[in-house]
Amino acid sequence: MxxxxxxxxxxxxxxxxxxxxxxxxxxxxxxxxxxxxxxxxxxxxxxxxxxxxxxxxxxxxxxxxxxxxxxxxxxxxxxxxxxxxxxxxxxxxxxxxxxxxxxxxxxxxxxxxxxxxxxxxxxxxxxxxxxxxxxxxxxxxxxxxxxxxxxxxEGIPAVNLDIAYGSEFLSDYQIQLSRGCPFDCTFCNVKMVAGKRVRLRDLSLCVRQIIEAKKRYPNIRTISITDDVPTINKNRFKEFLKMLKNANLDCELTVDNVRADLIDEEMIGLYVSAGGQNICLGVESGHPEVFEMTHKGESLEKIAVAAKLIRKHGLTLGMCFVIGLPGDNLKRHMASLRFAKTLKPDYAFWNMCVPWPFTEVRQWYEKNGTIGELRNFSTLIDPMVNYQSPPAFTAQFPPEDRIKAWLMANMQTYWFDIRSLGKLAREAARYGLYRPLLIFAFGKTLHTIKMRLEFLARNFKQFGLYFTAGKVLRKLRQHARI
Ligand code: SF4
Missing domain, CATH: 3.40.50.2300 (Response regulator)
Incomplete structure (x- = not known):
């Protein structure tokens, strides 16, 4: 029936x-x-x-x-x-x-x-x-x-966008080339969701699906790779980049969840030539002991080398940190901030630690801290400085210190919106964060201009004038609507 x-x-x-x-x-x-x-x-x-x-x-x-x-x-x-x-x-x-x-x-x-x-x-x-x-x-x-x-x-089929309401306006097409991750990062729940065995999809099929989607939905301008660990097989990912470049789609390419120890210079070069825009590296903590306790299986040195390579190739560099991992405190958080400032990411995510059930971090918090309600907690960082109480804490890193760490990091890496300056000033007064506030107030506009110019220069080099001008016009229209 x-x-x-x-x-x-x-x-x-x-x-x-x-x-x-x-x-x-x-x-x-x-x-x-x-x-x-x-x-x-x-x-x-x-x-x-x-x-x-x-x-x-x-x-x-x-x-x-x-x-x-x-x-x-x-x-x-x-x-x-x-x-x-x-x-x-x-x-x-x-x-x-x-x-x-x-x-x-x-x-x-x-x-x-x-x-x-x-x-x-x-x-x-x-x-x-x-x-x-x-x-x-x-x-x-x-x-x-x-x-x-x-x-x-083989049992993972293609998406069907025709059945989604509003799909004619879709501009960002996401696809997974694989599912699953073999690593054991203590804070991560991916192994429970997608399994430890990496299931690799047929690359030619994936590229065909991307090409068909672009033909059917010409508004698609970005291809997003959302695998759990997309570069797990470096040669395979390079092969994908070559195939995508040959498809000549005039689309930007982004990739989520990149490990520093699974990229190299050849891959970054291919990524740029296939339309790549940014690479966001998972750092988690810049403090050696806290980092070690994440069991990521890589090193801060490797992350620093990868960050420099990404910059060298003119890509937007992102970094992802977690505030409040086992062993963390406000003083150790400063090491993360110093690490970020040395490598100068274009953007950084400073996520509050969430002790997900069935993870090692959860077990650690059950012994050493307090876990609150995780339902409804969002790790997304609101540029207008709306935030929730941290969902977990310890005596060494209490909630007030976590909020302070979050505010100062997001100010100094320019995440917040300049329109939030008034609210930020009140928060800065409350937590004594005058220096980060000044850094934000004087640096944010310059940082935004620099990022946009770099973005346009890269787009121009990759796709030419027509594509870049179209993008500028769309952005202007978007702003006019807001
Ligand atoms: S953080 Fe990334 S590399 Fe680590 S287990 Fe999760 S998906 Fe795998």
Whole structure:
């Protein structure tokens, strides 16, 4: 029996908009579409950014007009409250069975277990179960739990963007060339979500999928590689870069989650020639002892060498730090800040440490600190200086010190928006952070101008005048709309 399937990704009510459409939903939805089901994806995280371009219907209107037989909702821990509210609104509008999935259930397997509004809880990657589940789905009295096995790389299909509302405005196409990560970083939950065995997808197939997506959606201007550890096989990633360059797509390329010990100069050169824009290195901590305790299996020296190579090739350099890892304190945090200032990243993420269930960091905090509520905590850094209390702390690194560390780091690496200066001044007065405030106040504008000029120069070199001018015009229009 053919069904009408509605997938929903609830968005967070915060400053951020997402330029990408939820990959899991368009991928599972694509599988169902090929089976003959009618599928609609409402990714509100993406659609929030389109308000002003198109009318985005509220979920009640979508349910009323689409009349779904089955509803799937992705739950991320940081949008837990938004998911609760979405479930409430949906269950007031329809009796269709609700399936919940997403990474939240790997970390919190007991959540929603007795919620009678939910019919199914899916844990893990759902490619191998979704077809049967949709066909047999019915309203259950209490949620039925379904544990999934990880699909083989051949079992990971292409996304289908046609089924996503607003996809004609998509500018950022994301793809995974592999899933899984073999490393054992103590703070990371990827091994629970995607497994330790790396599943490598067929590269020619991936490149074909990118080419087809670009043909069908000409507004796509960025290709984002979102593997857990994309360069795990350096030669394979170089091969991919060559194939992408030969495809001549006139698209920028970005890559998430890069390890310093898995890049080299040849790769960076190929990355630039394939349209590469930035590389963000995971540093975590610049303090040797804290760094050692992360069990990353690489060294700060390697990170420094990689950062210099990235700069040498004119790419935007990003760095990712975690505040409050085991052994960290305010004094040790200063070593991270010094490390960042020496290597001068164009941008740095200073994330608060979140002791995710089943990680070693969690065990450490259970012995040595206090863990608060992780649901709804977002590690995204709001440029307008709205922040939540740290979700964990220790006697050596109490919440006030963590906030202080976060503020001073984000000021000195120019993350905040210049429009937040008044608010920052009040925070600086509260925490005695006058020097970081001055650095931010005098450096932010210059930093922004420098970054933009470098960006334009690189774009001009990579894609020529037409592409660069088009980009400038789009940005100006965007600003005019804001
Ligand atoms: S932080 Fe990156 S390299 Fe480390 S385990 Fe997680 S995904 Fe793997």
């Amino acid at each position: 053919k069904k009408r399937v509605l997938f929903i990704n609830p968005g967070k009510n915060d400053y951020f908009t997402v330029g990408r459409i939820h990959m899991g939903q368009t991928l599972l939805g694509g599988m169902l579409k090929r089976q003959g089901h009618e599928v609609l994806v409402m990714d509100y995280a993406f659609l929030r950014g389109l308000r002003g371009n198109i009318r985005v219907p509220e979920i009640e209107e979508v349910v009323e007009t689409f009349k779904p037989d089955v509803i799937g909702i992705t739950v991320f821990t940081y949008v837990y409250n938004e998911c609760l509210s979405m479930i409430e609104r949906i269950s007031m509008s329809t009796d269709a069975p609700i399936i919940l999935g997403g990474p939240h259930f790997i970390m919190f397997p007991g959540d929603f277990g007795s919620d009678t509004r939910i019919s199914y809880l899916v844990r893990g990657e759902a490619e191998d179960v979704i077809k049967d589940l949709v066909v047999t789905a019915k309203k259950e009295k209490t949620p039925v739990s379904i544990d999934c096995t990880l699909p083989s790389p």
